[in-house]
Amino acid sequence: MATPDTRTQLLDAAEHLFAEHGYRGTSVRAITKLAGANLAAVGYHFGSKAELMAAVARRVIEPINAAQCAGLDKLLARTPDPSVSELVEAFAGPLFDQMSAGGEGGSRTSRLIVTILGDPAEEARSWTGPAEDTVRERYLAAFARVLPGLSPEELWFRIRGILAVTAVDRIEVHHQPSPGCTSPVAGEAARRWAITFLTAAMSAPPTRT
């Protein structure tokens, strides 16, 4: 393959650094340096740091969104209603799958999702678009059919809970596990653990009021 153009290299570098140090913790200077590009390249290709972040977010979220959508379509086309476990896997699975481009695995993607969803900056609200909301609304409706008796508000809370657990590897606590337990192994294990965890959580009966 030929060397990627400057624009792509900027996106790659920005994705890496935004995931590692957050939006505010990453300077345009650091991005252009890692990309081997000039400082002014960000302004030329994207207009501003914020618009670069928006482009990074779009590139990361789009395939996840598409996979979530396709998974739901597949489940809904079937004759038997989807199970809670199948819905959880279709929704959360793509969030854990590793990026197509990077060889670094889903851990980085997961951390970037947290940066996008959890950044307290005002600009962060524009990093996600209406497409993501549409997918979540569709899953909300699908879960509502399989989980009758759950109020829309509590169901919405639970769907946000899925997103929160997706980001669990961002929570870094001091812990020295006895042996092994290396993080690269945890990447794929975390995906399966999360499905187990979330399927049980979503299946819980409604909270009595």
Added chain:
Amino acid sequence: MATPDTRTQLLDAAEHLFAEHGYRGTSVRAITKLAGANLAAVGYHFGSKAELMAAVARRVIEPINAAQCAGLDKLLARTPDPSVSELVEAFAGPLFDQMSAGGEGGSRTSRLIVTILGDPAEEARSWTGPAEDTVRERYLAAFARVLPGLSPEELWFRIRGILAVTAVDRIEVHHQPSPGCTSPVAGEAARRWAITFLTAAMSAPPTRT
């Protein structure tokens, strides 16, 4: 009550702003302005912005830690073994309870916890101390007794899942719920929804390997 001293007002202002805009998104200038203090007051009372953040974190986390510890002691002193639900409530409950000082409710505390646990900055690793780890280790052991067959690694993942769900209100997604559903109501409701959600999640059988 007399007006609090400058030091306390700085802590209050910093807690508020760090929760709202994150560590990097909050300037010392904004903190001193909100506290009605001088710019140099932070340097005098705390030494630096980072040490101020550490003091804020200590003040927020300490009572939570104490409550978690007391709750566990109470449960372990009893003759019947604690249930998963009781352990979840003893661990997650204090995380949702509102701060003693603020009238703004637990939502702000919850967002501050995310800032402390989720901030990608390097300094953030020193905001939590060994006391928090000790509490989590104790809960790990308690959960391990009630949930046999679960590997320590998966159990650790689930405990981090509790922390993640605690932060669920930080995940702001565009969603216009049909009627009502105002956020002040969600503060107390979220606490109960989370207990339901997490009890079911923790009780899930081990992931088959």
Added chain:
DNA sequence: GTCTATAGAACGATAGAC
């Protein structure tokens, strides 16, 4: 203990040559 004033560094953005 509290203030003013400022040092010193890093940042985002951009003008203009090539």
Added chain:
DNA sequence: GTCTATCGTTCTATAGAC
């Protein structure tokens, strides 16, 4: 499309008067 150079801003930290 890529570069150099720089402008203007904002930040933390601190010296020193009161």
